[in-house]
Amino acid sequence: MTSFEDNNTDIRDGEGYFYFIRTQTISGYQDSPRVGPIISRAQWFNTLRINVLVVTMLVSVLVVYYIRRARAGEKLFIRKIAGLDAIDDAVGRSTEMGRPILYSFGLSYLNEVWTLASLSILYRVAQKCAEYSTRLLVPHYDPLVMSAAQETVKQAYIETGRPDLYDERDSPFLTADQFGYAAGVDGMMMREKPGAVFWQGYFYAESLILAETGHSVGAIQIAGTTSVEQIPFFVAACDYTLIGEEMYAASCYLRPEPQMLGSLKGEDLTKAIILMFLTFGTALGTLGVLLKNFLNVDWPNVIFANLVQWFNTF
Amino acid sequence: MKLLDRLANIDRRLIFLTIGFVVAIPIILKLKMPIRISSEVRSAYETIENLPGGSVVLASMDYDATSAPELTPMFRSFLRQCFRKKLKIVYTGHLAIGLPLAQFDLDAITQECNAVYGEDYINLGYRPGYTAVMIGIGREIRDFFAVDYKGVSVDSFPIMKGVHNYNDIALIVDFAHGSAAEYWIQYVVSRFGVKMFACVTGVMAPTLYPYLQAGQITGIIGGLQGAAEYEMLVGQPETAAFGMPAQSIAHIAIIAFIIFGNIGYFVMKRKK
Amino acid sequence: MRREIPIIITFLTGFLCVVAFFIPHPPFGGLQQRFLIWYAIIAGFTMVLGLDSLVKYNIKKIVQRKQGWQYSYVLLFGLVLVLVTGFQSWFKYNTPFELRSSFMYSYIHIIVPLQATMFALLAFFISSAAYRAFRARTFEATLLLIAAAIVMLGRVPIGKMIWDKIPVLSDWLLNIPQLAAKRGIQIGVYLGGVVMSLRIILGIERTYLT
Numbered sequence: 001m002t003s004f005e006d007n008n009t010d011i012r013d014g015e016g017y018f019y020f021i022r023t024q025t026i027s028g029y030q031d032s033p034r035v036g037p038i039i040s041r042a043q044w045f046n047t048l049r050i051n052v053l054v055v056t057m058l059v060s061v062l063v064v065y066y067i068r069r070a071r072a073g074e075k076l077f078i079r080k081i082a083g084l085d086a087i088d089d090a091v092g093r094s095t096e097m098g099r100p101i102l103y104s105f106g107l108s109y110l111n112e113v114w115t116l117a118s119l120s121i122l123y124r125v126a127q128k129c130a131e132y133s134t135r136l137l138v139p140h141y142d143p144l145v146m147s148a149a150q151e152t153v154k155q156a157y158i159e160t161g162r163p164d165l166y167d168e169r170d171s172p173f174l175t176a177d178q179f180g181y182a183a184g185v186d187g188m189m190m191r192e193k194p195g196a197v198f199w200q201g202y203f204y205a206e207s208l209i210l211a212e213t214g215h216s217v218g219a220i221q222i223a224g225t226t227s228v229e230q231i232p233f234f235v236a237a238c239d240y241t242l243i244g245e246e247m248y249a250a251s252c253y254l255r256p257e258p259q260m261l262g263s264l265k266g267e268d269l270t271k272a273i274i275l276m277f278l279t280f281g282t283a284l285g286t287l288g289v290l291l292k293n294f295l296n297v298d299w300p301n302v303i304f305a306n307l308v309q310w311f312n313t314f
Numbered sequence: 315m316k317l318l319d320r321l322a323n324i325d326r327r328l329i330f331l332t333i334g335f336v337v338a339i340p341i342i343l344k345l346k347m348p349i350r351i352s353s354e355v356r357s358a359y360e361t362i363e364n365l366p367g368g369s370v371v372l373a374s375m376d377y378d379a380t381s382a383p384e385l386t387p388m389f390r391s392f393l394r395q396c397f398r399k400k401l402k403i404v405y406t407g408h409l410a411i412g413l414p415l416a417q418f419d420l421d422a423i424t425q426e427c428n429a430v431y432g433e434d435y436i437n438l439g440y441r442p443g444y445t446a447v448m449i450g451i452g453r454e455i456r457d458f459f460a461v462d463y464k465g466v467s468v469d470s471f472p473i474m475k476g477v478h479n480y481n482d483i484a485l486i487v488d489f490a491h492g493s494a495a496e497y498w499i500q501y502v503v504s505r506f507g508v509k510m511f512a513c514v515t516g517v518m519a520p521t522l523y524p525y526l527q528a529g530q531i532t533g534i535i536g537g538l539q540g541a542a543e544y545e546m547l548v549g550q551p552e553t554a555a556f557g558m559p560a561q562s563i564a565h566i567a568i569i570a571f572i573i574f575g576n577i578g579y580f581v582m583k584r585k586k
Numbered sequence: 587m588r589r590e591i592p593i594i595i596t597f598l599t600g601f602l603c604v605v606a607f608f609i610p611h612p613p614f615g616g617l618q619q620r621f622l623i624w625y626a627i628i629a630g631f632t633m634v635l636g637l638d639s640l641v642k643y644n645i646k647k648i649v650q651r652k653q654g655w656q657y658s659y660v661l662l663f664g665l666v667l668v669l670v671t672g673f674q675s676w677f678k679y680n681t682p683f684e685l686r687s688s689f690m691y692s693y694i695h696i697i698v699p700l701q702a703t704m705f706a707l708l709a710f711f712i713s714s715a716a717y718r719a720f721r722a723r724t725f726e727a728t729l730l731l732i733a734a735a736i737v738m739l740g741r742v743p744i745g746k747m748i749w750d751k752i753p754v755l756s757d758w759l760l761n762i763p764q765l766a767a768k769r770g771i772q773i774g775v776y777l778g779g780v781v782m783s784l785r786i787i788l789g790i791e792r793t794y795l796t
Contacts, residue, residue, distance in 0.1 A: 177411075178378075
């Protein structure tokens with residue numbers, strides 16, 4: 001052993017500590033001369049996290065760059081997202097049938113980014129409901145989300161010029177229990193028979209119970225979740241599904257302001273760079289294995305291992 | 315041909331009734347089936363087997379009664395294996411409603427294995443904060459858990475001597491029915507480099523395969539099948555192994571309904 | 587200022603958290619732990635908020651005799667029962683989680699069966715959803731159907747009894763194509779989350795302000 005790292009949590013920065021090595025011998029033990037004082041100090045920059053800084057800077061620079069380009073007047077293209085385009089149709093269909101709309105955040109909390117994305121979709125749905133004078137039901141799992149959602153719906157109704165249609169009783173807090181919430185929403189759907197249902201948030205095992213009940217009352221269902229394991233259930237049971245980041249793109253899609261579109265474009269380019277890097281890494285790793293096995297050439301493997309190690313260091 | 319037409323539109327209630335019967339009958343008849351051990355469960359088992367005696371294992375209880383049929387057998391087998399290996403268990407959780415459930419099994423198994431509270435295991439209880447608590451333990455566990463679940467200072471227990479943060483924890487085992495396992499991996503394993511494996515419900519298991527393949531976790535025990543495999547490895551088959559015949563036949567029933575539905579669909583399509 | 591102050595607070599907090607991640611030197615080094623402890627304390631108080639909201643809403647429902655007001659009595663009774671048994675158990679045994687306590691009795695005999703029952707419904711719903719959704723309408727739907735059948739059989743002992751290659755195929759499906767698709771979606775989701783967080787910190791995304 002040529003080095004020693006003292007991980008004792010009682011060590012204080014700025015205080016001197018002395019170390020010696022005690023060697024056990026047959027006759028007893030022998031101590032080395034004391035070394036010190038060794039004084040620990042916190043670094044001004046954690047060099048193990050350079051990799052995170054590089055990726056963070058890359059994402060930030062690209063987002064800011066495209067926001068500036070969008071503000072300068074450049075037209076940025078976004079592909080069609082069927083689930084978001086279907087919002088107007090779904091609300092229209094419900095209005096024709098004389099049935100209300102149901103909107104659910106799932107088991108989301110206000111400190112989660114997908115909840116904020118869902119609020120922007122709720123805003124759009126509420127605007128359309130106010131335009132068409134259709135009732136909007138929003139049952140809640142979390143009281144903080146309920147407060148934010150009530151404010152969002154109220155704001156949408158006021159801006160559309162129909163503040164009289166807003167009813168706080170249509171946005172109740174049900175329960176903070178997973179299946180209690182599912183039971184409550186199911187009961188609401190069976191009684192109110194909505195024409196359209198929006199599942200926009202984070203869902204767990206109750207997703208299929210909710211979606212199946214929505215199907216049984218004949219509602220058109222538009223789901224959106226970042227919960228990867230629930231996406232297959234929504235895809236199977238709903239008419240439209242926003243998969244993963246399509247939910248995050250909703251606020252940019254529904255409100256195509258330059259800075260929103262610019263950030264989306266920056267994200268897309270970041271993903272393209274990651275894809276190129278993944279392709280390069282896969283090719284390098286595969287080449288390394290093939291060259292090592294057939295030609296006993298090791299350098300691609302070494303480069304690949306160092307690259308993986310650089311990303312793994314934290 | 316009327317019957318073939320009906321196959322595409324079987325009443326839901328008939329499906330529900332059939333599933334009810336195919337699950338109940340094997341349980342009533344106490345059928346048995348051989349259990350195949352998968353590599354990810356064996357790997358999880360070996361992770362504990364390879365720990366030296368006296369190592370500290372942090373067990374996180376992140377499930378409730380909804381997932382108890384799948385996760386309770388895993389938890390019971392985990393406790394048996396750890397106590398057999400003379401490992402020390404520090405037990406906490408991020409789901410307040412799930413902790414009492416695990417307490418029930420903890421009391422039963424600790425009596426069975428003659429484990430002593432405060433020496434072989436400790437229950438730190440629940441603290442709100444979720445990921446904040448997970449990250450905060452990385453610096454000092456006592457910042458969040460100064461006392462155990464009964465309000466007694468953790469420093470009064472021998473098991474907590476020298477246990478301050480993840481540097482002193484050999485393994486994390488998360489019993490989760492939601493995203494908790496992913497949060498443990500993202501916020502703790504990747505940042506602090508602690509070894510971990512996850513015990514999750516069947517629906518969550520596929521989500522963790524990327525982490526298993528990347529080497530960020532050492533194993534996955536997923537669903538009732540995973541619980542049954544783990545029970546066989548630990549050598550005490552219980553409810554999970556007992557439930558596998560019912561699950562097997564239920565899967566066959568679902569596949570049969572899918573086939574009927576497709577037959578009916580193609581018949582109707584041909585007619586049109 | 588009503589809109590500007592929250593945006594400034596968001597920006598400062600977000601910026602400090604990011605800086606604290608990279609700079610271990612005081613005062614930044616201890617900042618992260620401080621924020622985490624504050625967050626845990628605030629998270630505890632949000633439960634009180636939830637409790638207040640729940641009680642107010644149900645009392646209002648009873649007083650105004652809204653639809654389903656009788657169930658509000660059940661809810662409030664349950665709330666009081668758990669509170670009373672919890673406190674009684676705490677005073678008697680120093681913890682409500684003592685197995686002999688009245689709190690654990692109500693938990694084991696009421697909450698556990700109710701939760702397990704609700705979750706058990708999934709078995710029925712998944713069957714009817716699978717029957718309805720897994721139709722070989724297109725080539726992709728047929729692939730999905732076949733993959734689902736293989737994995738369903740491979741994950742239970744009967745699969746090996748039918749053909750010993752089914753578990754091997756099932757493992758391959760889980761470890762290769764499923765993994766690839768899941769990784770792709772997860773990369774997109776987490777990247778979307780990073781950019782969304784950036785938008786929130788920079789004040790571009792303001793949906794949390796109304």
